[in-house]
Amino acid sequence: MKISLLYGTETGNAELLCEELQEALSDGHEVDVANLEDVSPDALSAEAFYVFVCSTYGEGELPSSAIDFFTALTEEKPDLSGIRFAVFGLGDTTYDETFNNGSTILADSLVAANAQQIGPRGVHDASGDEDAESIALPWLQERLAEAS
């Protein structure tokens, strides 16, 4: 399956996680990684399975590299029927009121554009004990099993 890992990031942590997931999945899958700021919603293809890895910034907002993508999604309203995706959020429970809001905003806007979300959103807490990859990789393997 062709897998496309797209990150929305402010500090680079989501980018690092995508690179780690790409490395872990590279046997047996065709995996590419891209920054959401270099991706336009109308370029998404039904051939690929999209995994959005997105942090949260400021007052529970999207990180800067996801903003143009989100704006295009909500203003140009492309029809993303046939597009399948999963979302993994990076957050920090130090700021619990807005914990992982960014990934929720992104998932909701994709669903509103008729894309199909596969499985539950995964989340990581930067203030927790586990690193992001050890949570995201098993989560992603479940999503891939559901998507194939």
Place this chain on the structure above:
Amino acid sequence: MTAKVAIVGAGPSGCYLAQALGKLCKEAEITVIEKLPVPFGLARYGVAPDHQGTKAVTRQFAKLFEKQGVGFAGNLEIGTSPSAALSLEELRALFDVVVLATGLSQDRSPGRDFEGTPGIYGSGAVTRLWNSHPEAAEFSPEFGARVVVLGAGNVAIDVLRLLAKAEDDFAGSDFPAGGAYDQVREIHLVGRSPADQAKFDPVMIRELAKIPGLAVSIGEGTALNSGEDDKRLAALRDLATAQPDAITKKISFHFGWPAKKPLRSNGTLSGVLFERDGEEMALPCDSVISAIGYEDDGKLNRSALLDGASTHETGQIAPGLYAAGWFKRGPQGTIPENRADSQKIAALIAEEIAAAPAGAEKPGVAALQAQFGNRMTSYSDWQHIDDVEKAAAPEGRCRAKISNLPEMLAVIENRRQAL
């Protein structure tokens, strides 16, 4: 010819620059040089010890040294101070490109009247102490029961929060075990600008609401003078409205009060006098922590370097010499902003490297190893320190940091001898 790049300073700006440059110039030899034996600068020693999620950017930086081929040369100071291993000129002779990313760590003074008064401390010094920075090993401030915090940015709120927390509130952090300030009963945070111009982020205020036992108020002479849509002031009002059942500490916010001078009684600090438009406010206190920003420590002739360069806004001081992070930008901007800036500077450096005519090969890191060999610390030395600190973590802490230089070097030396 392999381009040899030295980045001076292993904090976020230097590491982000190494990360971006490594992707653009896969052939370049990149070495991050650090004054301390261990890496990560502000991420390890400046970000508050109870913000471990923010400190987690170090995982990205670890990857640089573990997998991406970037070198680490620790325990090497560059500059003009007597402890420096090399001058900037000497370093430039060894590398094709040198990037200065040493930050700005010296506390800006709240004014001459405040200097030399016992009981007045800078937020940088205090933050280093709370982060177990080796240069704070001899620092033992006395805060007393009543503290005035000068400043209204996020650092001032960090200081306020760490003074306000009890031992249990530090769970999961690497704040020194047993270090909570139970004797502090009253904290006044005073910003010189009106409330609507204060620089703190609302999430910083909401975080305070999670500390039990704080009675929060807005000072009598302070108006929260803006529209209801200001999230920061709304967060403050919410915080001041919720009153705890059992009060352990009192916190008070004051805005629009420039500090005029410290008050003394029998030679000791007794308070701070504030003044605006001929009106005065005196706050009694036992100590003052000034969190009003940072400046250059002069050890790299920053102002002369930047003033002499016409292109310093791009980061380039001269061909082969760049500035990054706060050293370049001044003491403003968050970690993400400095990341974006470091990426731009890396692109410029990559252009310079690509356009450079073939010339004599510079020795690069090999010359540092030849000259400084044993005294230089490596990334694997840091990994050992990291393991030792994590293994020593007491109950309720994620690590116990080694807080002085001789001990840090001894731990490294012991391991080397055991190998």
